[in-house]
Amino acid sequence: MSKVRVLVGTxxxxxxxxxxxxxxxxxxxxxxxxxxxxxxxxxSPADPERLYASxxxxxxGQVVHRSDDGGATWHPVGNAFAxxxxxxxxxxxxxxxxxxxFARVWHVEPSLDDPxxxxxxxxxxxxxxxxxxxxxxxxxxxxxxxxxxxxxxPGAGGMCLHTVVLDPANANRIYVAISAAGVFRTSDGGATWxxxxxxxxxxxxxxxxAEVGHCVHKLAMHPSRPAVLFMQKHWDVMRSDDExxxxxxxxxxxxxxxxxxxxxxxxxxxxxxxVPITSDAHHFPPDGMLRVYRSRTGGDEWEPLxxxxxxxxxxxxxxxxxxxxxxxxxxxVYVGTTGGQVYASRDSGDHWEPLVRDLPxxxxxxxxxxx
Amino acid sequence: MxxxxxxxxxxxxxxxxxxxxxxxxxxxxxxxxxxxxxVSPPVTQRGVLDALEGAWPVLSGTLRDxxxxxxxxxxxxxxxxLDLSHADADAAVPxxxxxxxxxxxxxxxxxxx
Numbered sequence: 001m002s003k004v005r006v007l008v009g010t011x012x013x014x015x016x017x018x019x020x021x022x023x024x025x026x027x028x029x030x031x032x033x034x035x036x037x038x039x040x041x042x043x044s045p046a047d048p049e050r051l052y053a054s055x056x057x058x059x060x061g062q063v064v065h066r067s068d069d070g071g072a073t074w075h076p077v078g079n080a081f082a083x084x085x086x087x088x089x090x091x092x093x094x095x096x097x098x099x100x101x102f103a104r105v106w107h108v109e110p111s112l113d114d115p116x117x118x119x120x121x122x123x124x125x126x127x128x129x130x131x132x133x134x135x136x137x138x139x140x141x142x143x144x145x146x147x148x149x150x151x152x153x154p155g156a157g158g159m160c161l162h163t164v165v166l167d168p169a170n171a172n173r174i175y176v177a178i179s180a181a182g183v184f185r186t187s188d189g190g191a192t193w194x195x196x197x198x199x200x201x202x203x204x205x206x207x208x209x210a211e212v213g214h215c216v217h218k219l220a221m222h223p224s225r226p227a228v229l230f231m232q233k234h235w236d237v238m239r240s241d242d243e244x245x246x247x248x249x250x251x252x253x254x255x256x257x258x259x260x261x262x263x264x265x266x267x268x269x270x271x272x273x274x275v276p277i278t279s280d281a282h283h284f285p286p287d288g289m290l291r292v293y294r295s296r297t298g299g300d301e302w303e304p305l306x307x308x309x310x311x312x313x314x315x316x317x318x319x320x321x322x323x324x325x326x327x328x329x330x331x332x333v334y335v336g337t338t339g340g341q342v343y344a345s346r347d348s349g350d351h352w353e354p355l356v357r358d359l360p361x362x363x364x365x366x367x368x369x370x371x
Numbered sequence: 372m373x374x375x376x377x378x379x380x381x382x383x384x385x386x387x388x389x390x391x392x393x394x395x396x397x398x399x400x401x402x403x404x405x406x407x408x409x410v411s412p413p414v415t416q417r418g419v420l421d422a423l424e425g426a427w428p429v430l431s432g433t434l435r436d437x438x439x440x441x442x443x444x445x446x447x448x449x450x451x452x453l454d455l456s457h458a459d460a461d462a463a464v465p466x467x468x469x470x471x472x473x474x475x476x477x478x479x480x481x482x483x484x
Contacts, residue, residue, distance in 0.1 A: 035395055059445040059479040060395060060433040076399065076429045080437045102438065 003370040004326050005070065006334055007051065008342055009038035012360035014053050016041075016071045023332055023346045026355050032074060033065065040321055042108045043368045047115035052134060054105035054120070062104050064120075066134045077134035081105070081122055084141035090124060091153040100124045100144065107321060107364075109164035113171075121161035125152060125178040127190065140190035143176065148195060148212040155179035155215045155234070162320055163216070168223045175229065175244060180204075180215035183231070185244050196244035200233060218320040220262045222269035230272050230299070232262040232320070237274055239299050250299025255286045261323035265348060266331045270298035273325075273333060273349060275318040284315035292323075292335060294349050308352030309343060316341070321364035328369055336362030385409035388419055388464075389474040396434075396477070400427045405474055414469035416448060417460040434477060449476040 002021035008014060013031030032038075036055035044050040051067040053074065062081065065074040081102045089097035103123040111117035120128040120137060126144045128137040143161075152159060160179055167173035172189040175196075182197040195211050205213040215234035222228065231238040231247065236257050238247040251257035256276040265271035272295045278286050285291060289311045291304040316339035326332035333345045335352075340359040343352045391405045408422035424431040431437055434446050442448070448455040451465030451473050467473040 057395070058482070059393070059443065060399075061436070061443060062432065063399065063429075079432045082438050 002328055004328065004332060005043070005048075005368040005370060006324070006342065006344075006355070007041035007043060007071075007364075007366040007368065008336060008356075008359065008362060009041050009053070009321075009364035010340070010360040010362050011037050014038040014041050014055070015356070015359060017342065017355050021328055023326075023328070023344065028356055029071065031360075032071070033063075036060075036063070037104075038363065039104060040107045040364045040366075042110055042118075042366055044110040044115040044118070045112050046110070048368050048370050050110070050115040050133070052108040052110060052118055054108055056104040062102070064105060064108070064134050078130070078136050081120070081126075081128055081137055082139070083126060083144065084139045088144075089150055090159060091151060093154060095153075097150070100126070102126075103158065106160045106162045107164055109166060112166055112168055119164045119166075119174070121164050121176060123158045123160040124154075125159045125161040125181065127161055127164070127174075127176055129190065142186070142191050143184055143193045146184065146193050146195065148181070151212060152178065152181040153213065163219045165219050165221050165229070167221075167226045169226050173226070173243075175219060175221075177216040177219050177231075179217065180234075181212045182214040182216055183219065183244055196240075197247070198245065199240075199247035200238065201236070201249075202234065204234065217260045218262050220264045220272070222264045225269045228269065228298075230262050230264060232259050232274055234258065234280060237262065237299065250295070252295070252300035252302055254293055254302050255291075255304075259318075260320040261318050261335070263323045263325050263333070266325045266327040268296070268331075268348075271296050271348070272299060273323060274302075275323065275335065277317060283317040288312055288314050290314045290316065290318075290337070290343075292333070292345075292349055292352075305345070305349040305352070307350065308345075308354075314339075319363055321366075322362050324365045324367040326367040326369045332367060334365050334367050336365040338362065385411050386414055386469055387471045388414060388422070388468060389471055390419065390423055391474045391476045392430075393477060393479045395479070396430060399433070400429050402427070407471070410469075412469070413463045415461050415463055416455055416458060416475075419464065419475050420460075445480040445482060447478050447480055449478065450474070 006017040013034040015030030019026045033055040041053045049070040053065040087100035092098035107121040109119045116133040163177035165175040184193045200214045217232045220230045229240045237251045239250045290309045293302040316337035322336040331348045338361040342355045410418045450468040
């Protein structure tokens with residue numbers, strides 16, 4: 001029988017939530033790595049028992065952990081993330097040059113077909129790759145050495161490479177997103193990169209249609225249609241139908257087009273989920289009501305999903321990596337909040353219930369569908 | 372105490388230095404109490420930390436940045452009643468520490484609200 005494992009990273013450790021295919025009764029394990037900020041936990045599509053967890057600490061820096069048995073046991077792997085060559089500089093908040101300096105791993109994206117290969121998006125923005133299951137990491141410096149690199153600036157959360165999207169139809173095609181630089185695409189496995197931000201409009205920067213400088217919060221792709229990308233930007237929900245070559249806004253009737261997370265339904269490539277947040281100054285849902293919004297038309301037309309979600313006095317946030325879907329029939333949708341709740345829907349978002357209520361602030365949620 | 376493998380080089384006699392780690396790092400390294408590392412003389416802060424990381428590689432990068440080798444900002448080193456956090460990493464530690472009579476203590480700075 002199928003199972004689901006939900007991987008939850010929080011401010012104070014990681015948790016694993018498991019259920020059988022009915023998704024009605026959940027076993028909660030954790031905290032793993034208590035006291036450490038776990039920005040992301042990810043499972044390998046090629047070997048679901050292979051998990052990677054990024055744990056970091058203001059005191060002790062970065063540690064990456066690996067499990068080979070679905071989270072039953074973990075052990076630390078490599079934590080040396082050294083930039084290739086002379087690091088050079090990017091811009092700091094004050095516009096002055098600042099040397100690239102590693103801070104933490106925001107996101108781990110395991111290869112689609114090799115459990116020993118994974119990509120790590122880090123702060124300060126760069127992309128690293130391991131070919132030995134995390135024991136060693138090497139930078140793909142072509143990204144940071146993109147001609148625009150010296151002009152990249154951090155968003156409020158730091159200059160992080162937070163999104164890595166692998167094209168299931170083309171192993172050499174990778175998309176990454178950086179706050180606040182934008183989206184970059186490679187077609188040669190990471191050797192060279194191009195900025196693909198045409199059509200983004202960002203009022204926060206002097207030139208609203210600049211090549212870089214856009215605070216992209218998250219990208220999502222349906223594996224059956226890799227030419228189509230969805231984006232939650234700082235403000236605006238966007239869509240590209242040409243592999244990032246151009247973007248158009250699909251915010252439509254959303255109550256706010258500010259937000260962090262975005263996800264695509266597992267079986268319906270034009271069904272998209274976002275969690276509107278009031279504004280860049282007010283990181284909580286509009287009117288204190290937590291509502292996931294769903295578009296069944298690939299954007300523009302959105303419907304609120306609120307059944308089972310708190311509809312009063314709710315002032316949590318849903319961060320960029322804190323929404324995921326499973327691949328079971330009905331498509332489970334999972335949302336983690338900074339209030340420590342993980343909400344789940346078994347029916348594509350029509351109805352929700354909390355799986356846990358009192359975890360530390362949730363930083364990331366991933367869902368593994370196990371057979 | 373847990374004992375790591377000798378870290379002596381060049382055939383020189385090493386000295387046994389006790390190191391006390393914060394709870395989080397003991398958990399990370401699977402250490403239950405203070406540890407003893409073998410350090411080639413002269414015993415310096417750098418020598419102690421190199422020996423520690425050599426015996427428990429998982430600790431590499433947790434006290435010092437793995438690239439710059441600088442002490443992490445929230446890490447403090449105490450030894451022989453002194454705060455050595457800002458001391459020259461190549462200066463000799465107090466003799467009581469080098470002789471193993473007092474531990475080299477690593478703590479995480481107090482922070483929070």
